[in-house]
């Protein structure tokens with residue numbers, strides 16, 4: 325397939341803006357990038373996709389999300405407003421994940437994946453929990469990934485919060501699915517070892533997870549840590565150590581581990597994350613919504629830490645997540661210099677891409693020969709000159725997910741002019757509403 329007549333923004337190490345550019349895709353890879361007339365002449369018989377002057381760029385990677393959070397939208401939670409993060413976990417997220425059955429897991433995955441296609445998020449790193457339906461839950465999600473055509477990295481959030489049996493089932497699900505993902509060798513589905521959060525995992529369970537991961541030669545975990553003051557207080561009171569130090573001692577940290585949030589940490593904990601080469605995933609919309617504080621991302625970036633941007637189950641519109649990050653840190657520091665648009669784009673396009681590459685072993689986040697053919701077309705007509713120097717500010721102030729017109733993953737067109745022909749969105753939403761009602765009824769039964 326030859327994408328022609330685009331305003332091609334390559335990203336990568338040396339970003340280029342090619343006016344009237346073209347991208348040649350063969351099989352699942354990008355093969356050539358050049359001016360339209362050059363590639364049209366060279367590949368006259370290649371099937372054409374006319375970009376009609378739209379912006380052509382790599383698809384976006386989401387470093388931390390939760391498909392299972394879908395049914396929280398619009399849900400009534402009995403009682404007064406939740407006062408802090410532990411209460412949000414106990415009154416919203418834990419009863420919600422316990423209310424999910426197989427159908428609940430399936431439809432809570434369809435909806436955010438449809439959004440991801442619409443908004444140009446092509447690779448999603450999910451963190452799943454459904455503590456009453458654990459065995460095979462990752463297969464259900466993998467089937468939806470397969471059907472939608474997206475890429476995803478899946479894991480199960482092991483936790484002691486519902487007792488030892490549930491924790492052991494979570495461990496089994498991770499081990500089983502990691503092995504299965506290896507056997508499948510599907511270029512669009514990968515796995516890691518999920519852990520819910522420092523504050524719901526005992527030392528014994530963490531040790532067991534490390535041993536089980538080692539036994540199958542798997543490296544790296546995906547865990548929430550230091551998501552606000554409660555995590556730190558709990559860790560100090562229970563283990564006499566701050567959260568990150570404890571995780572380091574238990575062998576959870578390393579260059580393949582994703583730590584989501586890392587908000588309430590001290591300087592030594594930040595140094596520990598840096599030395600271990602951990603991916604720190606930042607989710608500003610979620611952090612603001614939960615009132616858990618602001619992660620010190622500008623300082624982490626000053627130390628060249630591996631900061632990546634996720635969405636924690638908010639919409640898969642990563643342009644919106646970027647904009648919130650852009651505004652939040654300036655406001656929190658009373659300093660308009662922090663986290664400029666080019667630095668933020670570097671996180672989202674380069675760091676997130678490197679994280680995806682770790683899982684899939686191919687270059688992401690760039691339109692260069694050899695990179696994965698994950699490409700989006702954005703219908704953005706710039707009202708001021710657009711150049712390779714100023715595009716980050718165009719993206720920050722002019723883009724949103726709804727401007728994405730076409731989404732291509734692994735060389736397959738998933739959406740064209742806003743239409744997703746292989747998925748019946750109306751039917752999926754209708755069924756999602758029915759399933760959500762059943763999930764809500766089980767949720768409310770727990771609160772009664």
Ligand SMILES: [Zn+2]
Nearest residue numbers: 390548584636
């Ligand atoms: Zn999360």
